[in-house]
Amino acid sequence: MPEGPTLAELGETELIRRLGAFAPLGQFGDDAALLGPALLGPAGGGDLQLVLNTDVLVEDVHFSAATMVAWDVGWRAAAANLSDLAAMGCRDAVGLTVGLVAPGNTTWAWVEEAYAGLTQLLGAHGGVLLGGDCSGGRQRLLAITAIGRLPGDRGGPIRRGDAQPGDQLVCTGAHGLSRLGLAVLRGEALPALAPAVQERAIRAHRRPVPRFDAVAALGASRPVGLPWRVAGCDSSDGLAAAASCLALASGCTALMERQAIPLAPELEGLAAAEDWCLWGGEDFELVLALEPTWAAALVEQLPGTRCIGHMESPLPEGPLVWSDGGEAIPAPSASFQHFG
Structure with missing residues (x-):
């Protein structure tokens, strides 16, 4: 009898979906x-x-x-x-x-x-x-x-599948610094970096901070009378992976604005800057899909937060697309994969 695909062949997303069959409906979805x-x-x-x-x-x-x-x-x-x-x-x-x-x-x-x-x-x-x-x-x-x-x-729960077309896509901080820290620690080939930059990058990689403060700001910034509906996840697997995850769970396409991606300033001038910002992972910020007035209020209240795109009805190009050209945003082959 065939034993079926390996975990490497399934990938993490499909493995979690299959494991969810052993739990109540939706229990593995967030x-x-x-x-x-x-x-x-x-x-x-x-x-x-x-x-x-x-x-x-x-x-x-x-x-x-x-x-x-x-x-x-x-x-x-x-x-x-x-x-x-x-x-x-x-x-x-x-x-x-x-x-x-x-x-x-x-x-x-x-x-x-x-x-x-x-x-x-x-x-x-x-x-x-x-x-x-x-x-x-x-x-x-x-x-x-x-x-x-x-x-x-x-407040209330934040669920991956609660985004709707028209929602603003928001992230709570800069991305890519943890990946830079990993590069420094591994001794990867890099341009000369100031000691202070190296120190900040290494600290970002080794000692991330969970964004409970962002959740408090989210509740405080909710416009009066607006129902609680927030889609979100953290960006531990990468900013683009988080946006794609929300889009897939909500049946939408996430359109990201290239000029708005939250590039950590320490990455300016690096050839890998955009890839590390989008796919480097382990930045542990929150990526949220919010009603536009709520998104604007959160950006106003929480320093470092910015709108990076919006949600639309599903497009044939896939769950993650650049807004300025309609091109799909593919994951680089070097991005982290469980069981890969």
């Missing part, structure tokens, strides 16, 4: 899972909605000793999970659990340092370490499950 009254049961607290996310950080896939020390690994693992909570509409974290896998020759000092970085990032956002498990294995990894809480009458 950055994290909503646990509302239907799943929490009578003791769930009325309209309380919890948000649950699991993410895995694997050695030699997401980090290596050449690019970050253990403290940074812990910080970054927690930040990635909390970023998914923010991308769902949470303004803080309740806490998280950690599954640690490591070879037996791993030192306690490495583990202690990783957990110190993790708890420092977590403490800055009101959460606590709730527990976890550990096991021996051939390579180090941290499997984290994070829990957040939606703010009730002060």
Whole structure:
């Protein structure tokens, strides 16, 4: 009997779609899972909605000793999970659990340092370490499950599939700096960079910050009387990947304005600047689709936020298109792919 395609042949998107068949309808469709009254049961607290996310950080896939020390690994693992909570509409974290896998020759000092970085990032956002498990294995990894809480009458969930034609596409900050930091750490060929630029780039790669502040600004900037409808996700897989994800989930095409892409100023003059801005990944900003007046209000209130395009009814060119020529925006062959 044929065993079917490999994970590399399926790709991450199709794998997640297939895994979703084992869960309630729509449960796998966003950055994290909503646990509302239907799943929490009578003791769930009325309209309380919890948000649950699991993410895995694997050695030699997401980090290596050449690019970050253990403290940074812990910080970054927690930040990635909390970023998914923010991308769902949470303004803080309740806490998280950690599954640690490591070879037996791993030192306690490495583990202690990783957990110190993790708890420092977590403490800055009101959460606590709730527990976890550990096991021996051939390579180090941290499997984290994070829990957040939606703010009730002060906001609502952010869902990938809630965009509509006419919405403005908004992002909360510059992109590409993390990819520059990775290039510096790897010793890739680059023009001469000032030490301060290198330091900012490396910090962006090693110590991202989840944008809970952007979610608070989103709620504060909502025009009076406008219903809560926000499509969004974080840009951990890349700015263009996030915009494409929203378009596909919402049955739209995202038209991006080339002159408006949020290029980190440190990338100016680099040959790879546009690719790294669009596809570099691991910037952990929020990419949102909003009703135009709300988008304008958010841009006014939250420094660094800008409109980068808009949503239209689906076009034959695909989910992601340049607005100034109608050309599809393809992913470069070197962009990160799970199971690739």
